Amino acid sequence: xxxxxxxxxxxxxxxxxxxxxxxxxxxxxxxxxxxxxxxxxxxxxxxxxxxxxxxxxxxxxxxxxxxxxxxxxxxxxxxxxxxxxxxxxxxxxxxxxxxxxxxxxxxxx
Amino acid sequence: xxxxxxxxxxxxxxxxxxxxxxxxxxxxxxxxxxxxxxxxxxxxxxxxxxxxxxxxxxxxxxxxxxxxxxxxxxxxxxxxxxxxxxxxxxxxxxxxxxxxxxxxxxxxxxxxxxxxxxxxxxxxxxxxxxxxxxxxxxxxxxxxxxxxxxxxxxxxxxxxxxxxxxxxxxxxxxxxxxxxxxxxxxxxxxxxxxxxxxxxxxxxxxxxxxxxxxxxxxxxxxxxxxxxxxxxxxxxxxxxxxxxxxxxxxxxxxxxxxxxxxxxxxxxxxxxxxxxxxxxxxxxxxxxxxxxxxxxxxxxxxxxxxxxxxxxxxxxxxxxxxxxxxxxxxxxxxxxxxxxxxxxxxxxxxxxxxxxxxxxxxxxxxxxxxxxxxxxxxxxxxxxxxxxxxxxxxxxxxxxxxxxxxxxxxxxxxxxxxxxxxxxxxxxxxxxxxxxxxxxxxxxxxxxxxxxxxxxxxxxxxxxxxxxxxxxxxxxxxxxxxxxxxxxxxxxxxxxxxxxxxxxxxxxxxxxxxxxxxxxxxxxxxxxxxxxxxxxxxxxxxxxxxxxxxxxxxxxxxxxxxxxxxxxxxxxxxxxxxxxxxxxxxxxxxxxxxxxxxxxxxxxxxxxxxxxxxxxxxxxxxxxxxxxxxxxxxxxxxxxxxxxxxxxxxxxxxxxxxxxxxxxxxxxxxxxxxxxxxxxxxxxxxxxxxxxxxxxx
Numbered sequence: 151x152x153x154x155x156x157x158x159x160x161x162x163x164x165x166x167x168x169x170x171x172x173x174x175x176x177x178x179x180x181x182x183x184x185x186x187x188x189x190x191x192x193x194x195x196x197x198x199x200x201x202x203x204x205x206x207x208x209x210x211x212x213x214x215x216x217x218x219x220x221x222x223x224x225x226x227x228x229x230x231x232x233x234x235x236x237x238x239x240x241x242x243x244x245x246x247x248x249x250x251x252x253x254x255x256x257x258x259x
Numbered sequence: 260x261x262x263x264x265x266x267x268x269x270x271x272x273x274x275x276x277x278x279x280x281x282x283x284x285x286x287x288x289x290x291x292x293x294x295x296x297x298x299x300x301x302x303x304x305x306x307x308x309x310x311x312x313x314x315x316x317x318x319x320x321x322x323x324x325x326x327x328x329x330x331x332x333x334x335x336x337x338x339x340x341x342x343x344x345x346x347x348x349x350x351x352x353x354x355x356x357x358x359x360x361x362x363x364x365x366x367x368x369x370x371x372x373x374x375x376x377x378x379x380x381x382x383x384x385x386x387x388x389x390x391x392x393x394x395x396x397x398x399x400x401x402x403x404x405x406x407x408x409x410x411x412x413x414x415x416x417x418x419x420x421x422x423x424x425x426x427x428x429x430x431x432x433x434x435x436x437x438x439x440x441x442x443x444x445x446x447x448x449x450x451x452x453x454x455x456x457x458x459x460x461x462x463x464x465x466x467x468x469x470x471x472x473x474x475x476x477x478x479x480x481x482x483x484x485x486x487x488x489x490x491x492x493x494x495x496x497x498x499x500x501x502x503x504x505x506x507x508x509x510x511x512x513x514x515x516x517x518x519x520x521x522x523x524x525x526x527x528x529x530x531x532x533x534x535x536x537x538x539x540x541x542x543x544x545x546x547x548x549x550x551x552x553x554x555x556x557x558x559x560x561x562x563x564x565x566x567x568x569x570x571x572x573x574x575x576x577x578x579x580x581x582x583x584x585x586x587x588x589x590x591x592x593x594x595x596x597x598x599x600x601x602x603x604x605x606x607x608x609x610x611x612x613x614x615x616x617x618x619x620x621x622x623x624x625x626x627x628x629x630x631x632x633x634x635x636x637x638x639x640x641x642x643x644x645x646x647x648x649x650x651x652x653x654x655x656x657x658x659x660x661x662x663x664x665x666x667x668x669x670x671x672x673x674x675x676x677x678x679x680x681x682x683x684x685x686x687x688x689x690x691x692x693x694x695x696x697x698x699x700x701x702x703x704x705x706x707x708x709x710x711x712x713x714x715x716x717x718x719x720x721x722x723x724x725x726x727x728x729x730x731x732x733x734x735x736x737x738x739x740x741x742x743x744x745x746x747x748x749x750x751x752x753x754x755x756x757x758x759x760x761x762x763x764x765x766x767x768x769x770x771x772x773x774x775x776x777x778x779x780x781x782x783x784x785x786x787x788x789x790x791x792x793x794x795x796x797x798x799x800x801x802x803x804x805x806x807x808x809x810x811x812x813x814x815x816x817x818x819x820x821x822x823x824x825x826x827x828x829x830x831x832x833x834x835x836x837x838x839x840x841x842x843x844x845x846x847x848x849x850x851x852x853x854x855x856x857x858x859x860x861x862x863x864x865x866x867x868x869x870x871x872x873x874x875x876x877x878x879x880x881x882x883x884x885x886x887x888x889x890x891x892x893x894x895x896x897x898x899x900x901x902x903x904x905x906x907x908x909x910x911x912x913x914x915x916x917x918x919x920x921x922x923x924x925x926x927x928x929x930x931x932x933x934x935x936x937x938x939x940x941x942x943x944x945x946x947x948x949x950x951x952x953x954x955x956x
Contacts, residue, residue, distance in 0.1 A: 215858070
C-alpha cells in the first residue's frame with residue numbers, strides 16, 4: 151500500500167495504491183488522524199490504484215466519518231474500481247459517502 | 260546356620276580350624292607330652308601349619324566383599340584400624356603386660372605359648388586385611404594393566420609361602436635376591452596412590468594420621484616379634500617366613516608412600532577444594548534453571564557463588580532494573596554509597612559495564628574514595644540482547660584477585676545470563692501457552708453459540724456450513740422459532756477477527772434473542788415481534804454504545820412465515836441474498852439497500868434500512884452467506900465472486916439443500932485449493948417445499 155498526498159489551500163488529495171487491508175489501514179488512519187486535516191474543506195480519495203479494500207480499511211473511513219462531518223470537511227471518493235465500489239455499496243456506505251466517477255467531478259462537489 | 264549360606268564363611272571356619280591345629284602343634288612342640296599326649300611336634304610341621312593358616316586367612320580376605328563404600332577411603336582405613344589392628348595391638352599389649360608383671364610365670368609357660376600363637380594369628384589377619392585394603396586403594400579407578408600386575412604380585416607372594424615346604428634351606432644369596440626383587444615389586448606398586456586426589460583437605464589430614472597409626476601398629480609387631488623370646492619362632496627373617504616378611508614390608512611401605520603422597524598433597528588441597536566448589540556452584544546454578552526457579556533466586560545463587568569462590572570480603576550485585584519488579588540488587592558487607600561511588604568512578608573513566616580488576620585501590624584515583632579495601636573486581640552480566648548489570652567484588656588485601664578468579668567469574672556470569680534468559684523464554688512460552696489455552700476456551704464457548712440443531716420442519720430443508728479462519732471467528736448465524744409458524748434466521752459478520760470480534764458475535768446473539776421477544780404492549784399480532792428493519796435499528800442503537808469506532812457489523816435478518824408462504828428480510832450491509840425463483844426459473848440476487856450496523860451511531864439509522872417482502876414458492880432456494888465465501892481467493896489472488904456463486908446455484912437448484920451446499924463447497928474448495936483461509940466462511944442453504952399439512956390440521 152502506498153499513499154501519495156497532494157495538498158492545495160482547501161483540498162487534500164490522497165491517492166491510494168495497492169490493497170487496503172488490516173496492516174495498511176494503519177497508515178491511512180495515521181494520515182486521516184492528523185489534526186490539520188480538519189482545517190481543509192475537502193479530502194479527496196483517489197481510488198484508481200486501489201485494488202482491494204478489507205473491512206478494516208472500510209473501518210478507517212467509517213471511524214473518521216463523524217469527525218469530518220462535525221468539522222464540515224467533505225470526504226469524496228473518485229476513480230473507484232467497480233469491485234471496490236461494490237464493497238462500498240453492499241455495506242451501504244454509498245448512501246453516507248460521496249463517490250463520484252472522476253477527479254473533475256470530485257473537485258466540483 | 261547363617262554362616263554356611265555364604266561360601267567364604269567356609270574359609271573362615273577353615274581359618275579357625277587351621278589356627279587351632281597350629282596352636283595344638285605349637286603347644287606340643289614347646290611342651291612335649293602336654294596333657295598326656297605322647298607326641299612332640301617336629302619344627303617343620305609348625306611351619307607348614309602356619310603356612311596353611313596364612314594361606315587360608317589370605318584367601319578369606321581375598322574373597323571378602325568389597326569393603327570400600329563409594330569414595331569413603333577414610334572409613335575404610337578407620338574400620339581397619341579400629342577392627343583387626345586394635346584387636347591385635349590389644350592382644351600384644353596384654354601379652355607384654357603379663358610378661359612384665361609375672362616374669363617367672365609366663366616365660367616358657369603354656370599361657371605364654373597360647374598368647375604368642377594368638378598374636379601370630381592376629382598379625383596374619385591384620386596383614387591380610389591391610390594388604391587387601393591396599394589392593395582396593397591401589398586399584399581404585401585403575402587400568403586393566405595394573406590389575407594384572409597386582410594379580411602377578413599376589414601369585415609371586417603366594418609362591419614364597421611354598422618355600423617353607425622346601426626340604427632344604429636355599430643359599431642366603433638366592434633368598435635375598437628373591438626377596439629383593441619382590442620387595443622392589445611392592446615398592447613399585449606402592450606408587451599407585453590415585454585415591455589421595457579424591458580426599459578433601461580435612462580428609463587428607465585424617466588419612467595422614469590413620470596411616471601413621473598403621474605404620475605404628477606394624478612397628479609394634481616387629482618389636483614384639485624381635486623381643487619375645489620363645490623356644491621356637493614362627494615369625495622371623497628366615498627364608499621360610501618370606502611371605503609374612505614381604506607382606507609386612509608391603510603393608511608398611513604402601514602406608515608410608517600413601518602418607519607421603521597425602522602429606523605433600525596437603526598444601527594443594529585448598530586449590531582442589533576450590534575447584535570442586537566452583538564445579539558444584541556451577542552445577543547448582545544450572546540446576547536452578549531446570550527446577551524453574553525465579554530470576555531473584557538465580558541472582559542470589561550467582562551472588563553467593565561469586566563471593567564464595569573468590570573469597571570476597573564485600574560485594575554488590577547491581578542490576579539495571581527495567582521496572583519495579585525487576586529490582587534485584589544485592590549487597591554483602593558493602594554500604595550502598597560505597598558501591599555507587601565505585602560505580603561512579605568507573606563510569607567516569609568509561610569503564611562502566613566492562614570487565615575490570617584493580618589490585619591496588621590504595622593508589623590512583625580510587626585513593627580519594629578512601630575505601631577500606633585493597634582489591635576490586637568487576638564483571639558485567641550481559642548478553643547480546645541486554646545489559647543486565649554488574650557484580651562488584653572487593654577484598655581487603657591488595658593483590659587479592661588474579662586472572663584465574665576473573666575467568667571463573669566470567670564463566671559464572673555467562674551461566675547466570677544464560678539462566679536468566681532461559682527463564683524469560685520459559686515464562687514467555689508459558690504466557691503464550693496461557694493465551695492459547697484461553698483461546699481454546701473462547702473457541703469452545705463460541706462453538707456452543709453456534710446452533711447445533713437446525714430447525715426441522717416439513718416445509719423446508721436447511722443445510723449449513725461454518726468454518727472460522729482462526730480459533731475464534733467473527734461470523735455468526737442463528738435461528739429462532741416464533742409463534743404463528745414463523746422462523747427468524749439471522750446471519751452476520753463482525754469486522755475484524757479474533758477475540759474482539761468473537762465478543763461482538765456473542766453480543767449480537769444476545770441482542771437477537773433479547774429483541775426477538777414478544778412485546779406485551781403490542782396492540783395487534785403484527786406488532787408482537789419486531790419486523791427486520793426495526794430489529795436492525797434497535798440493534799444499531801445497542802451496538803453503537805459498545806463497538807469501537809472503526810468496527811462495524813453486517814447482518815441480515817429473515818423472518819419466514821410459512822403459514823402464509825412468504826418472508827420479510829432486512830439487509831444491514833450484509834452480502835446480497837442469492838435466490839432461485841422456481842416460477843421464473845431464474846437465479847438472481849436480491850438487490851436491496853441497507854447500511855451496516857455501528858456505522859452511524861446517532862438517530863437516523865432507520866432511514867438507511869429497508870424491509871423487503873417476498874412470497875416464495877415451493878422449490879425456491881435461498882442461499883445466504885458471509886463475505887468469506889465470495890472473497891475467497893485462488894492462487895492468482897482472484898476472488899471467488901458473486902457470479903461464480905450464482906452459476907453454482909444455477910447448476911444445482913433442483914437438488915436437496917444438502918446437495919446444493921455440497922456442490923457450492925466443492926467448487927469453492929477447488930477454487931481456493933492450496934491457499935490459506937483468510938476469513939471465516941459461513942453458508943446456509945434453505946430450500947422451500949410445498950407445505951405438508953401437519954397432523955391434526
